[in-house]
Amino acid sequence: MGSSFFGLEIARQALQAHRTAIDTTAHNVANASTEGYSRQVVSLRTAPPYAPPSFIAPLDAGQLGSGVMVDRVQRQRDAFIDAQMRTELKSLGEWEIRREVLAEVEVIFNEPSSAGLREVLDLFWQSLEDLGNSPESPAIRQTVVQRAIALDDTLVHMYRQFSELRSNLDLMVRSTISEINGLAREIGSLNTEIIKAETGGGQANDLRDRRDLLVDRIAKLAPVQVRETSVGGMLIQIAGTQLVQDERVYPLAPVNDLANLNFAVPTWEGTAVPAELTTGRLAGILQLRDDTIPGYMQGLTDLADGLATAFNGVHEKGFGLDGLSGRPLFVPDAGTGSLLRLNPDIKNDPGQLAASAPASAGAVGDGSNALAMADLMRQPIINGLTANGYWGSTMAKLGVEGQEAIRMADNQQSLVETLESWREYKSGVSLDEEMTNLIRFQHAYSAAARVLTAMDEMLNVIINHLGIVGR
Amino acid sequence: MRVTENLMVNTLLQDLRKAQGRLQRYQEQVATGRSFARPSDAPSAMARDLRLRSALNESDQYLRNTDDALNWLETTESALNSATQVLQRARALATAAGNAAPQSSLESMAMELAELKDHLVHIANTTLDGRYIFSGHQTLTAPFTVSGALVQYQGDNGLIVREIGSGATLDINTPGDQIFAGAFAALENLRSDLKNGKIDQISSARLAEMDKALDAMIGFRAQIGAKTNRMELTRSRLLDTQISLTRVLSEIEDADLSQVIMELASAEQAYQVALAAGARVIQPTLIDFLR
Numbered sequence: 001m002g003s004s005f006f007g008l009e010i011a012r013q014a015l016q017a018h019r020t021a022i023d024t025t026a027h028n029v030a031n032a033s034t035e036g037y038s039r040q041v042v043s044l045r046t047a048p049p050y051a052p053p054s055f056i057a058p059l060d061a062g063q064l065g066s067g068v069m070v071d072r073v074q075r076q077r078d079a080f081i082d083a084q085m086r087t088e089l090k091s092l093g094e095w096e097i098r099r100e101v102l103a104e105v106e107v108i109f110n111e112p113s114s115a116g117l118r119e120v121l122d123l124f125w126q127s128l129e130d131l132g133n134s135p136e137s138p139a140i141r142q143t144v145v146q147r148a149i150a151l152d153d154t155l156v157h158m159y160r161q162f163s164e165l166r167s168n169l170d171l172m173v174r175s176t177i178s179e180i181n182g183l184a185r186e187i188g189s190l191n192t193e194i195i196k197a198e199t200g201g202g203q204a205n206d207l208r209d210r211r212d213l214l215v216d217r218i219a220k221l222a223p224v225q226v227r228e229t230s231v232g233g234m235l236i237q238i239a240g241t242q243l244v245q246d247e248r249v250y251p252l253a254p255v256n257d258l259a260n261l262n263f264a265v266p267t268w269e270g271t272a273v274p275a276e277l278t279t280g281r282l283a284g285i286l287q288l289r290d291d292t293i294p295g296y297m298q299g300l301t302d303l304a305d306g307l308a309t310a311f312n313g314v315h316e317k318g319f320g321l322d323g324l325s326g327r328p329l330f331v332p333d334a335g336t337g338s339l340l341r342l343n344p345d346i347k348n349d350p351g352q353l354a355a356s357a358p359a360s361a362g363a364v365g366d367g368s369n370a371l372a373m374a375d376l377m378r379q380p381i382i383n384g385l386t387a388n389g390y391w392g393s394t395m396a397k398l399g400v401e402g403q404e405a406i407r408m409a410d411n412q413q414s415l416v417e418t419l420e421s422w423r424e425y426k427s428g429v430s431l432d433e434e435m436t437n438l439i440r441f442q443h444a445y446s447a448a449a450r451v452l453t454a455m456d457e458m459l460n461v462i463i464n465h466l467g468i469v470g471r
Numbered sequence: 472m473r474v475t476e477n478l479m480v481n482t483l484l485q486d487l488r489k490a491q492g493r494l495q496r497y498q499e500q501v502a503t504g505r506s507f508a509r510p511s512d513a514p515s516a517m518a519r520d521l522r523l524r525s526a527l528n529e530s531d532q533y534l535r536n537t538d539d540a541l542n543w544l545e546t547t548e549s550a551l552n553s554a555t556q557v558l559q560r561a562r563a564l565a566t567a568a569g570n571a572a573p574q575s576s577l578e579s580m581a582m583e584l585a586e587l588k589d590h591l592v593h594i595a596n597t598t599l600d601g602r603y604i605f606s607g608h609q610t611l612t613a614p615f616t617v618s619g620a621l622v623q624y625q626g627d628n629g630l631i632v633r634e635i636g637s638g639a640t641l642d643i644n645t646p647g648d649q650i651f652a653g654a655f656a657a658l659e660n661l662r663s664d665l666k667n668g669k670i671d672q673i674s675s676a677r678l679a680e681m682d683k684a685l686d687a688m689i690g691f692r693a694q695i696g697a698k699t700n701r702m703e704l705t706r707s708r709l710l711d712t713q714i715s716l717t718r719v720l721s722e723i724e725d726a727d728l729s730q731v732i733m734e735l736a737s738a739e740q741a742y743q744v745a746l747a748a749g750a751r752v753i754q755p756t757l758i759d760f761l762r
Binding site for chain 1: 472473474475476477478481482485507509510511512513514515517518520521522524525528529531532535536539600601602606607608609610611612627629631632633634637638640724756757758761
């Protein structure tokens with residue numbers, strides 16, 4: 001037989017358990033909009049029953065329940081969705097930056113438009129045709145000179161914009177490295193706290209939510225492999241090398257690459273080992289900086305070199321108004337930063353433009369060499385393509401790359417959104433649900449209070465109303 | 472399925488964002504009137520677009536070259552027309568002299584012939600935009616100079632070409648000595664015979680020379696006429712090409728406005744529906760019904 005106060009104890013536990021449940025409901029409602037928060041559920045269990053059965057008490061009615069207790073407060077989280085999410089975030093990070101930067105490349109190339117390089121090439125060709133028509137005309141010679149300079153200016157302008165874009169991407173590399181390091185350090189210190197909090201059992205729900213959020217962020221930047229350690233900490237690796245292990249952090253450092261314009265290479269701090277980045281935003285930035293953009297810059301120099309070689313070949317054979325030949329139309333840049341530098345002698349004296357083919361003095365009316373130069377625009381002079389054809393194929397390549405980046409980024413975005421929905425489905429706070437629970441727990445609390453009142457009245461009877469016979 | 476408020480809000484936001492993206496795309500097409508604005512919108516159409524724009528510029532230039540050539544040929548034709556008239560007048564004088572004109576009139580005929588010769592020199596030195604058209608390549612040098620009775624050719628045999636299509640060229644000039652040398656010689660011979668009263672020679676050899684010079688002149692005019700014809704055909708072909716290039720270009724790059732506006736209207740509606748649905752879904756929760 002239990003003690004007189006046994007029931008009081010059950011009621012007290014019930015009050016306490018439901019208070020905890022209501023507090024947790026309040027916590028859920030409060031964090032309904034908190035990023036990365038997982039709803040928490042209080043699991044209640046019965047307290048250990050009173051008087052375990054034994055041979056010496058065979059006449060007992062059986063086990064007597066001793067009330068309720070809080071087993072644990074558990075966050076609702078699906079580790080599988082987390083893993084999926086991290087995989088897709090890496091790709092999203094890579095394609096998003098690619099989409100962004102390729103859009104910028106499109107702005108730099110400025111095609112199709114009536115001010116892009118294609119138009120400038122056409123204008124240069126037209127001026128050569130005009131020179132073929134009127135080789136005597138100083139005005140038209142001047143036009144050819146100006147059009148050639150415009151061609152160089154257009155190429156150089158684009159080339160410089162690409163150089164700037166690369167420098168900006170390098171700054172992005174550096175800031176992304178420090179972002180990764182910052183996240184890794186924060187995860188490291190969360191690991192410390194979580195390990196400490198969980199040594200005594202139970203789960204550090206809110207700290208874990210926070211850590212998962214940071215891991216998502218880091219996954220978008222770098223291709224990390226994530227594993228929970230046995231003590232509740234986390235092991236984060238990039239291509240098998242540790243970035244975070246429990247409370248220890250091994251940061252990345254931006255090491256200047258002397259062979260590559262002093263651009264930063266993400267390297268493991270204190271070593272000479274570069275981080276192996278296969279995907280993620282940082283890998284995307286590096287690929288754009290070191291591969292994609294230089295490719296387009298190379299396209300510009302190839303175009304300029306092809307034009308210079310072909311035009312010089314023909315120009316050197318022709319004769320200027322002064323009856324001299326053998327002069328190149330374009331000369332090496334000599335530190336001027338030009339890609340297609342017009343021969344300064346010709347710039348100063350357009351009469352030196354070799355428009356005519358025959359050597360005889362005074363044959364100023366012959367524009368056949370100008371026409372031969374104009375004809376070069378129809379010859380395969382750049383990697384087996386005409387200048388316009390080369391430009392067209394470069395633009396088509398850019399278009400396809402841009403389209404792919406947009407499509408892939410959109411796809412990844414959809415995937416991530418779907419996973420976010422799944423995660424929300426599992427971990428999100430539903431206010432309706434919380435309100436319902438609130439009512440449930442509140443009623444249970446009230447009922448427990450009523451039980452306590454009943455116990456109180458019963459004790460009142462025993463203490464104050466018994467044993468007063470004959471008084 | 473557990474549906475939470477956040478899930479609904481996120482879904483709504485995603486739907487709104489997608490609807491807005493579509494709206495923005497069609498709006499851009501309507502505003503610019505073009506179906507693509509950057510390479511990634513339509514890479515292959517854009518590559519074709521670039522090619523066509525250059526082809527249009529090219530045919531523009533060929534049209535200019537053709538007009539220039541026509542201009543040149545017309546000037547040539549008008550010069551040769553005047554030269555023919557000069558020779559015809561000289562021939563008439565030769566015929567008249569043959570019909571036993573008195574010595575005094577022969578002398579005045581000789582003087583007229585000298586004038587005619589000077590006039591022919593003037594014609595042979597015709598310029599177009601400051602360029603001598605009968606000098607071969609020496610376009611800044613007058614092709615014919617007179618020294619005494621002699622007319623000397625100062626030009627060369629250079630041919631001037633105009634490009635009237637990819638790889639298609641046409642010589643538009645004829646060096647002056649081919650055209651005028653015979654005529655000058657015939658005129659000079661006739662003048663000196665008239666002056667010296669060699670009537671016999673005039674009616675035979677001189678008249679034959681004059682006929683030959685006239686025939687040659689007519690031959691050159693026929694050549695110019697044929698070239699002019701060819702240029703005019705080229706010109707109308709180039710104009711046709713331009714029209715069809717412009718049409719194809721417009722087919723490629725112009726947005727089909729009726730279609731785009733329809734799409735815009737439907738995108739607009741989708742956006743409004745998403746907004747309306749969002750407004751309904753987001754409002755009520757259990758809290759609204761608890762008291």
